[in-house]
Amino acid sequence: MLRIVLALALLTLPAAATEIYRWVDDKGQVHFTSSPPPEAASRAEEINVNFNVDAQRPAARASYDDVDDYDGDEMDDAESETERPKTAADLKREQQDEWRYQCEKAVKTAKSEYEVGVDVIKRNHSGGYISADKMKQQIDGLSAASKSVSMHECIGSTGDRKRAYQCLADYKGLNNCGFGSFL
The missing domain is CATH 1.20.58 (Methane Monooxygenase Hydroxylase; Chain G, domain 1)
Structure with missing residues (x-):
């Protein structure tokens, strides 16, 4: 879920060097903002992002598509399935x-x-x-x-x-x- 939130946050940013702040509020909720966190925020960390949004969109979309969590267990279902090796008959x-x-x-x-x-x-x-x-x-x-x-x-x-x-x-x-x- 964190990967999805981060990917969406990065997609909404303008093309330029941008500071992103990741912080956790007193209720344990993780936030991503472009402004510094409030004083009460715990575990705040600054994330420096320097990219062109248009160039990053396919990569961000691909990483979002990689998250194939249909059953809500935070596990990529696509990775959990193993492909059967091809037999001579196949x-x-x-x-x-x-x-x-x-x-x-x-x-x-x-x-x-x-x-x-x-x-x-x-x-x-x-x-x-x-x-x-x-x-x-x-x-x-x-x-x-x-x-x-x-x-x-x-x-x-x-x-x-x-x-x-x-x-x-x-x-x-x-x-x-x-x-x-x-x-």
Whole structure:
């Protein structure tokens, strides 16, 4: 509790060298003030503070956040909990989750490339750059390449196929990653 009161007192001070007085009254109550304590105060001590409030706010807030005393026992509950060491099963699950995420990226990349690719191929045809036959050939090739990408296959892939999915997850494209030639 004392750390919280001190942190709050320090946050309300102007940026400059400031004297803070910490003193205990005759009832045992601790006070922090910017003016000298009354004559009756016992155990008064002067605390010299020289800081820039704005620069100190994140540190003060962090120290306040460190006090995680939800049950009122003046013990930091966050420190009282111990983190369980990761087991081999935990690490394997993390790797599987990361690979699932990469597969999701690969599938989204394939879908996006298909949608954009069809639009570009159609524009090339309407602009007179490719014939109708070439447009159909490219769209069919792009469609086949994008359909060859699936979450199920990605998750179970190994070796070269897994590298191809990683390539696709890195946004390098269906054609560049070995999912077909359609250009």
